Ligand code: PEP
């Protein structure tokens with residue numbers, strides 16, 4: 001049985017979401033090529049950054065409004081729902097027109113004004129963990145998202161800051177297990193931002209399955225070396241396809257099924 005994303009929130013327990021796509025939308029060709037691979041792999045959602053919150057103002061900031069028509073074209077061509085990170089409440093009207101799931105990034109987990117506005121919407125929201133947020137702070141941020149009636153909230157563990165920079169962040173898989181045991185939240189894992197290293201992503205994705213995660217989000221790129229953001233952690237299409245095969249083999253062990261678009 002295949003569950004569609006639209007039916008997902010009615011019974012999320014036995015389901016597994018796969019979100020894949022580039023860190024940033026860079027061009028029409030890049031997005032459409034990636035979207036085809038994501039659709040063919042049987043994943044749930046295509047991702048792609050429209051607005052990027054970069055540490056340096058000199059780094060690529062995303063295509064911004066120029067990306068919306070590319071998103072529309074990719075969705076129409078491949079029939080995949082789309083998730084993007086919102087960085088400002090003024091983007092809400094365009095997100096309502098073009099985006100199916102809204103992502104709140106790690107840097108905005110504490111942006112309570114934004115969370116309150118999103119809590120009024122009828123769109124699913126993925127809330128990433130702040131990179132220094134405690135579990136209590138993260139859960140309370142999710143409470144803000146639910147406060148206006150939004151009951152389609154998904155948490156995403158993306159690693160927290162540690163003392164060692166060999167990996168970009170420290171993937172806190174115990175947080176997944178904790179949330180599944182002690183809360184009613186749906187929890188995803190982003191092994192790309194957690195590790196910052198494409199060679200580590202597949203192992204952490206598979207570990208997430210057995211930690212009880214309800215899904216994963218991975219960054220992929222047609223040519224990671226040329227990526228305008230987060231190239232070192234982006235999977236090639238080939239590595240992504242291999243990971244998807246492995247995920248499909250492993251999901252029966254946790255009695256879960258992939259949610260298809
Ligand atoms: C992202 O998913 O593109 C992203 C910026 O992630 P995070 O907010 O976890 O850093």
Ligand code: MN
Nearest residue numbers: 023219229230
């Ligand atoms: Mn990224």
